[in-house]
Amino acid sequence: MALNNLRIGARPWAHLTPLGSGVTIGGRAVDFSPLATTPRIWDEPDLDVAETSLSVYVRARAEGDHSITGLPIFVMRGFRQRCILVPADSPLETPADLAGRRVGLTGWPDSGNTWTRELLTNEGVDLDAIEWFLGPLTPDAPQFDRTGGFPVGPNVRTLEVGDGLATALARGQLDAIMTPFMPPGFYTDGSLRTLQRDSQGAEEDYFQQRRYIPGMHLITVKSALLDQQPELAQSLTDAFEAAKVTNARVRNKLQDAFPWHDQELARTAAVFGADWLPYGWPGDQPMVTDFQAALQAQGLLPAPVPDNELFPHPVAPTTSKEYAA
Known part of the structure; x- marks a missing residue:
């Protein structure tokens, strides 16, 4: 029996748009919805997977809410x-x-x-x-x-x-x-x-x-779906990585974002290596540890949530060498 389509919602980041090009993930066709604002997956019956605030996710887990599960796919990063x-x-x-x-x-x-x-x-x-x-x-x-x-x-x-x-x-x-x-x-x-x-x-x-660029938003999945199909965690990681690489190849060929596009790409690669937007674990562990410490110091989190509770589905780190270079 055919599996239901996988419904993914996120803001239209360029590195995610290839997900709307007829891809399949874990044997499921993908319905990708580019959204104007960051969705709150808890309140979205029409989404299975969504971009989610790291702060919201960590605090939900700290309160014992396991209905949504995060994956170490940080689709929004940025210096402050x-x-x-x-x-x-x-x-x-x-x-x-x-x-x-x-x-x-x-x-x-x-x-x-x-x-x-x-x-x-x-x-x-x-x-x-x-x-x-x-x-x-x-x-x-x-x-x-x-x-x-x-x-x-x-x-x-x-x-x-x-x-x-x-x-x-x-x-x-x-x-x-x-x-x-x-x-x-x-x-x-x-x-x-x-x-x-x-x-x-x-x-x-x-x-x-x-040694990291701070992450703000990650990909989360409704836990009931991962309970039914646990291998989906790795499949999603691989699919988001593939979308990122596809975007980079198009971007690097059609250099019309700004006049000094190629020079900026070279500088980015020189400073951050080939991939400034890495996915997977344990590469992001130091960043998540620092973020939880900041939440706690600012009175927004009573105590850090253990790593295995934040990310209970292990996924292999991505190996892209093509995003910045």
């Missing part, structure tokens, strides 16, 4: 030094300079913001002494509870409905903002800059110390 923005004429230059300042951010328990706050604590900044303001990056962004349901201290406030972090920064209400994506005009009007003027250099230093 570039995510702290200040006005172009700001005197602030380093994460330590944010001590006691007014800082806006797009969500309190978010994976990316957890990593970004860790940059501050690594420099001895007391997070409780900062005035935090939660809100959307721009007024037209979706409005929702950005505390994530967590009780927050008196130093954490929410912007007025209809306001945005970028506009609050422009009018001087904030000293800095933390955002995963750049506001309109960032690349062209020169009104904002990264806190660390050489954010790329700071990120390279971070990589040399940590």
Whole structure:
């Protein structure tokens, strides 16, 4: 009897789009849905597999919810030094300079913001002494509870409905903002800059110390499906790897993303090796350990979840040598 189609939902990352090209995974045809926002697989009856926030997943497991199982397929990674923005004429230059300042951010328990706050604590900044303001990056962004349901201290406030972090920064209400994506005009009007003027250099230093690029989102699967077909864990890992390699081959031939595409690829390979987006375990163990420590230090996790509970289905690490090169 034919197996039901495997329904996968994720944002339309370029390295995932080949999954929508008639592939099969574990004997199942794939229905790939490119989504505008990160899905919450717990609330999605029409999805079997989905991109999921690492923070949400870890905290669910910590609370004893095993209905969703994560795989070490981190489809969203990114350094956080570039995510702290200040006005172009700001005197602030380093994460330590944010001590006691007014800082806006797009969500309190978010994976990316957890990593970004860790940059501050690594420099001895007391997070409780900062005035935090939660809100959307721009007024037209979706409005929702950005505390994530967590009780927050008196130093954490929410912007007025209809306001945005970028506009609050422009009018001087904030000293800095933390955002995963750049506001309109960032690349062209020169009104904002990264806190660390050489954010790329700071990120390279971070990589040399940590040997990973922080992961924010991973692939999760409904546990009942893996119970029925445990070999699907490795099949998914292999399929996501194949999609990544397919995308790289097309990208490297059709170099129209930006004028210096080939030079940037060469620099990326020189710094990070052939694959800056590796999948599998135990390669990501140090990164996940550091992330759980940051969650715990920031009061978002009572205790780390053991590795075998986070990733109960062992999968072989990928061996791609083609993503960056």
